[in-house]
Amino acid sequence: MAGCELHYSPGFSPVGRNSRLKFLSRDVGSRNLVRMHREKVLFKVQAAVCNNELQEFLSLPSSFMQGKRLSELSTFGIGGPAKYFVEVHNESEMSAVIRFCQKENIRYFIVGKGSNCLFDDRGFDGCVILNSLKFLESDGRGIYRVGSGYPFNMLGIQASNDEFTGLEFASGIPGTVGGAVYMNASANGQETADVIKSVEVLRADGEREVHMREDSNLVYGYRLSPYQTMEGFTSILAATFHLKPCTGARQRHRSFLERRRKTQPVAAKSAGCIFRNPGSGCQSAGALIEKAGLKGAAVGPAKVSNIHANYLLNAGGSSAADMKTLIQLVRNQVKEKFGVELREEIIYVPYTSK
Structure with a gap:
């Protein structure tokens, strides 16, 4: 807003309820003066600050809320209200929310499509974090780097339509990439771990790591991944898949999908x-x-x-x-x-x- 002065006095809560803003706006070319103050705001503030705690807070997303029905986040359609709920869209928001929860001693649970969860009827006495890291990058040669919140079925469809094999089975699975990696999702003789190249994760200390699939310490199996028991692990941020060319991939994924519709x-x-x-x-x-x-x-x-x-x-x-x-x-x-x-x-x- 041209010609505006912004005066901000912070009083923090996750949804900004105690935040106070004073706008001093002068209409150019006129004598009108407009004053607005004590406005409640629900937007993300970008700022350069010296205080580390303030900077961490300002990187939190603005969508914290209370009482979100977990039945709305589960394919079961079951679950009571979450004490706190927030949706994150990128790595910095995910990191900031997890650090905030740890600092305030708030229990948290990360959910994607909620296709493998059974929530309690009473809800969740902590913070439920909805993972919306939904980016997809492809080099056109069978390498796909995908955000953990990206729909796994959409990745399967995209890769199969591009005529790359290895994820045809994914086209009918209603979860996210992060969930598929975490559970090592599989069907029709294919499994997620077979085509993983690397996995980017966030640790409890705030550090990010890249785990290469060839690392012999990372054990995958039927419905098993190293992330189910890894000490200090908090969340999967992204995964990179390496697929092979196959002219029959599109038809195979369609046949898998048709079989699923008939038998499930x-x-x-x-x-x-x-x-x-x-x-x-x-x-x-x-x-x-x-x-x-x-x-x-x-x-x-x-x-x-x-x-x-x-x-x-x-x-x-x-x-x-x-x-x-x-x-x-x-x-x-x-x-x-x-x-x-x-x-x-x-x-x-x-x-x-x-």
């Missing part, structure tokens, strides 16, 4: 497959659940899918308690009839750590 309840509220497959020499979790006669079994509005038995659905108003009861029912029945202990692959997000 893709339009229902679910978290995908609930249980990990038991392993070699054993039938899949879905086959065992179906043989146990549990298709259509329900606890309130929580229901085992009639299409794919390893999908448990929120058929309308299911609570987390309903879903947990149904999960335990399925585990008990499969254990009793086949002697197989099913293990969940979804992540339970409790209300509190106490």
Whole structure:
């Protein structure tokens, strides 16, 4: 605003409730003087300051809020309110929010599409961070560097349309790149780890690291990545994938997608497959659940899918308690009839750590 003077007296809270601004604006060519003060503002302030704590605060995004319903952030459609919620769009915001939470001793949980989470009915007694690091860079030769909040299915579609193979399976997975790396998502004989070149992560001390896939210390496996147990790890920022040329990639991803639509309840509220497959020499979790006669079994509005038995659905108003009861029912029945202990692959997000 030309001809404006800005006077700022800080009184900080995450949403700027105590911030005070005074604008002294003079209309050029007239004698009109406009004064505005004590205005509440919800925008990000960019400034060069000397105080380190002030500079850290100013790098926080302005979208902190309270009471966000976690059912809106989960493909299950289940979950109560978060004490705090914030959406981050770049690495500096992610780092600033995590540092802020650590400094204020606020428990935090990072969510992408929420396609593998079961939130508590009471919500989350801390800060839920929505990861919106959604950039995609490609060199045209099969190298894709992608933000951790980028939709994994969109990456699969893009790479397949570019005629590169390795991520055709991703085109039907409703998660993010960060979630796919963290869980080592896989399907149709392909898995995320097979095509990872490097992963950029943020540590608890605020340092960023780049992990190369060839590092023998980084162990991946079925639904397993090193980030599930890595000490000092806080978040995945980006991943780089190296894919090979393949003229049939586009058709293959279309066939995978069509098969998924026919064999899985893709339009229902679910978290995908609930249980990990038991392993070699054993039938899949879905086959065992179906043989146990549990298709259509329900606890309130929580229901085992009639299409794919390893999908448990929120058929309308299911609570987390309903879903947990149904999960335990399925585990008990499969254990009793086949002697197989099913293990969940979804992540339970409790209300509190106490």
